[in-house]
Amino acid sequence: MPTLNEIFYRRKITLYHNENLDLDHYYQEPYQDQGDEIKEMDEPYETDKLRKKRRINLNFEDRQYSSFSYFMDGSRRTYKIGDMVLNGREIFPVVVAQVRAGCTERNQSRKIQSHQAVYRKNLLLLSSRMNEVDFEEIRQRIIKTEVARNLNLEVVQYKFDHQKDNVPVNAAIAKANTIMHSMEIDILESMVHSGALEPDQMLIVDGPLQFIRQDTGKPDFADLFYNVVGVSKSFDPMLPTSGKARRGGTQIGAELLKLEHGERTPVFLKINSRGRKFGCWYLRIRPKDRVSNPLEGIVKLEKMALVEDEEGLHSSVVDNISLSILNEGSPTCYGRDERWSSHLYPVYLTEALIKSSFESDLVFINNFKRDFR
Structure with a gap:
């Protein structure tokens, strides 16, 4: 033994x-987008080329609307x-x-x-x-x-x-x-x-779509992520908004401080090592007077671009996704998770389900102190 x-x-x-x-x-724990790099922030990567924040109209009739049916997480x-x-x-x-x-x-x-x-x-x-x-x-x-x-x-x-x-x-x-x-x-x-x-059912992945950077060699890889949106609870506020920012320019955190509840940034372009394009944007889902830190209550969203998205993501699609995310903000996990202000409740429940499958730390570690028979 x-x-x-x-x-x-x-x-x-x-x-x-x-x-x-x-x-x-x-x-x-590092930022969820640690090591991220946005290729283009000077020109919006969406069909509406206005370089300013956008407001998502959240009408009373829209309160129950959400295009998300599935929620995925890893731990x-x-x-x-x-x-x-x-x-x-x-x-x-x-x-x-x-x-x-x-x-x-x-x-x-x-x-x-x-x-x-x-x-x-x-x-x-x-x-x-x-x-x-x-x-x-x-x-x-x-x-x-x-x-x-x-x-x-x-x-x-x-x-x-x-x-x-x-x-x-x-x-x-x-x-x-x-x-x-x-x-x-x-x-x-x-x-x-x-x-x-289904085509009309979307899925949220907890965290950025960073794992798509891996070269899986799957020919239908883009098809897998057709209806998938990555939602990051934490992000690097020091990410530069342009190449000039590396020499003392503006960082993304300074721009995000200007967001009010229900407002989003323009979509920014990301390109991975295989040349696949993604659009990412930031959305404030909590009012500023309900959070303790001015950067709390903001999430970072990502979606893979399709072949036909030559001009960038369709602004109407981005607005609909943002509207769904705003509606997913209620109820909250306030008092149960310190990240409540940026944590969507269905994702919180998914995370809780997954974590319940862990063995206790003591039981798991003790396996490696035994004889390996």
Whole structure:
């Protein structure tokens, strides 16, 4: 019955177990759009080319209107369980993670219910600086153990880039996030192919559509995101509004302070590494006198552009999406979540459903202190 330490030591790699560290509490959660870059803010990426904020007319008759029927979210918990020494001179953290993704549906009685089972993965994350032979043998030994089978454990590698990550654990967390986003894409793909997502039914993804940056190689990838909108609760207020901003110009946060309840910015253009275009804009969903911080109560929205959107997203489509988001702002999760002012209630319920599938931290971590039989 070898321990995890002994499995590593067979490849002459020393694993030091240390005090277990809950990385999600130890490291501050980054902005949801961290690393984002907007290509064009000087000219609106929508059919209405006015360079000023727009007001969404929220009439009494529109109060029950929303084009959103589905709500998707992913969540993860990451823990550092030790450090491994490579080649007698480099130390890298060993990280484990619980990763979940799921989708809920608003039924005809306007109740939120689970659309399908929550997707689950448990991960053991090791540094890619380990050579392939050592990694593969360690991986094979671990996945054959009873503990790994019970956990349905996957052993994967993370790549630490000194230019992108401050510390190696950030690279491990980023890898867990990438796997989580892939699980969300799998759910979305099954919904589209099964016909669950009808043309008149839209889906909210909690967070930016950042995972679309990944090159999945799916030929029908754009079709998957035809009716999907990304909604970010947190965003970088220091994002420059033009290339000049990097040399002391205006940052997006200064512009957002001018938004009143029900107002949105023009649509801005984003382009990913594969040349796909997205429109993103900001919308204030709470009155300024109801929040404690002037940047609270604002969400960042994203939608993939279609081939026919040569002039940008249709302004009427953007306004309809914004109207739906404003209507999703009631009721609130005030008192239950500190992010209530930017948290849409159906997304909050989806998040709660997904988090209920996690094992307790203590139970999950203790699996890696046992003998790996």
